[in-house]
Amino acid sequence: MRDRAGVRSVIAHYPPERVEGLFRELSPHRIMGGLHNSASLLLGYQTLAGL
Numbered sequence: 124m125r126d127r128a129g130v131r132s133v134i135a136h137y138p139p140e141r142v143e144g145l146f147r148e149l150s151p152h153r154i155m156g157g158l159h160n161s162a163s164l165l166l167g168y169q170t171l172a173g174l
Contacts, residue, residue, distance in 0.1 A: 137145075
């Protein structure tokens with residue numbers, strides 16, 4: 124039951140239009156792009172470490 128109260132307080136703090144903006148910021152396309160960039164960086168570091 125505590126979780127539900129927590130969700131309600133979050134909803135009270137973040138009006139739907141603000142949450143929608145956040146979800147737009149965190150759209151799957153952008154997340155995948157970020158993951159891809161992170162993977163590229165990690166590969167680069169591993170390559171440098173291997174040299």
